[in-house]
Amino acid sequence: MRTKIALREKGVEFEVQEEDLWNKSELLLKSNPVHKKVPVLIHNDTPISESLIQVQYIDETWTDAASFLPTDPQSRATARFWADFADKTISFEGGKKIWGNKKGEEQEKGKKEFLESLKVLEAELGDKSYFGGETFGYVDITLVPFYSWFYALEKCGDFSVEAECPKIVAWGKRCVERNSVAATLPESEKVYQQVLKLRQIFGVE
Amino acid sequence: MRTKIALREKGVEFEVQEEDLWNKSELLLKSNPVHKKVPVLIHNDTPISESLIQVQYIDETWTDAASFLPTDPQSRATARFWADFADKTISFEGGKKIWGNKKGEEQEKGKKEFLESLKVLEAELGDKSYFGGETFGYVDITLVPFYSWFYALEKCGDFSVEAECPKIVAWGKRCVERNSVAATLPESEKVYQQVLKLRQIFGVE
Structure with a gap:
């Protein structure tokens, strides 16, 4: 994605x-x-x-279109730091701790880890439009595919990402308004249906 | 380092x-x-x-001195790929599976994993002076600190890195001829003595 x-x-x-x-x-x-x-x-x-x-x-x-990274070395390092953080902490494996477990201790641990990392990202995002400011860029591209999993995680884990991380959810909605993201991300309902199939395969239900 | x-x-x-x-x-x-x-x-x-x-x-x-990365995007991607591979596979945690265990199954597993990854890097290095060719660069900087651990791993694991990966060892010696590396890497014997202390602390001996 x-x-x-x-x-x-x-x-x-x-x-x-x-x-x-x-x-x-x-x-x-x-x-x-x-x-x-x-x-x-x-x-x-x-x-x-x-x-x-x-x-x-x-x-x-392809350097004709806007760059995903800013030009000054310090802002580039900041973008690389947060892309690395998002890549390592908001992952398929992390999500699987939520949808791959029935209600109980393991799932609660998965929710806690997921929301803790997401809140760190929410604090970094703050009131900016995108992680880099006004320009959609490297950190946004790294994280936004996972936005299409939020609904499935919420349904399986019985919680609301928006209640915990309203700015991240607003950011996700903003990203999906872009053609590049809209044309790429699967519908949330479709991801959820696939997750339900995976839960059957893994014997979670 | x-x-x-x-x-x-x-x-x-x-x-x-x-x-x-x-x-x-x-x-x-x-x-x-x-x-x-x-x-x-x-x-x-x-x-x-x-x-x-x-x-x-x-x-x-600091762009006055030679860049660590080549200029063309394809070679840059190659360098980033191998730096990422070296970073993930040749690590403190990987080394600990060798020095942190007595002779036996776990240590053999650690040696096998370490040498398998190092052989992949040896194949990529081939007959080049450095990973990027003639210029010391990003992949070399990523991997070379670990060269100072080879002796300690060999002593603890009773094997020879040079027998398994002669080109990597020749590359390590080449890197250490550079002032930047020589001034940074600890002596192999000193690393080994520290590892022996760690083995005592972890109760390996």
């Missing part, structure tokens, strides 16, 4: 090839032999792995 | 303030309130956290 949003922000056309992760293609194994993971971005026949490295590559390759 | 090497490569003078990690200073807690971790780089009264973000900051701030 990060890669698609970045490409769409830059107005770059691309083709998507979905992968069956239980039966990975030769192209994937050849393109990312170290991690064997999606996403891989292939540009000029050269594969680039790891979503945040792809976003930086896209930013440095 | 990464931060010191980067500053020395750029010819920047700096002062070091050591931290007692069992009694962290007010300055550390104020400068890195999120992670409360060293190292923190303070420049123009502004704190910057996370060593790899510091290295990028140093590279972008």
Whole structure:
């Protein structure tokens, strides 16, 4: 999602090839032999792995559109710090502690960890439109895919993200007004239905 | 160590303030309130956290000396990929699986993981002088501090890194010929003595 949003922000056309992760293609194994993971971005026949490295590559390759990172080194370091924090703390694995458990101690622990990290991000966001200020950028691209999971986490965990982190939710709504994000993020209801299927597979319900 | 090497490569003078990690200073807690971790780089009264973000900051701030990253986006992505790989796989925690265990299954597992990752890096290095080619750069700065641990790991784990990864060891020796690295890395024997103390504290011996 990060890669698609970045490409769409830059107005770059691309083709998507979905992968069956239980039966990975030769192209994937050849393109990312170290991690064997999606996403891989292939540009000029050269594969680039790891979503945040792809976003930086896209930013440095298509320089006509606005940059995702500010120009001064200090603001760049700040953006990299918060992108790294969001990447490490707001994750699929973190979300799974909520939807992958029935009500109880483990799920409560998952909710606590998730909301603690999100509140740190909310404090950093403050009253700005985006993490970098007025410009949608690197930290926003890193975090916003997870916004489409909020509804599923709320339903599974019986809590309200908006009650705990109103500024983050307002930020998410602001991001979704952008074509790049709207065209990329799945509908919240669809994510929830997929999570319900995963809960069945993992025997949570 | 990464931060010191980067500053020395750029010819920047700096002062070091050591931290007692069992009694962290007010300055550390104020400068890195999120992670409360060293190292923190303070420049123009502004704190910057996370060593790899510091290295990028140093590279972008002192631009008179050679850049740590190449200029073309594709080579930059490659450097970022391998720095990320080295950072994640060759770590204090990984080394601890070797020195933090007596001879036995757990230690063998630690050796296997360490050497597997190091061999991936050895394959990427190939016959180049440095990871980026002829220029000492971002991946070298990320990985080389760990070179000072090799001797301690070899002694604790009863194996030879050079027998398994001769090109990596030759690369390490090449790096240590640079003033920036020589002035930063502790002597291997000193690291080993500290590891022996840690083994006593953790009750390994």
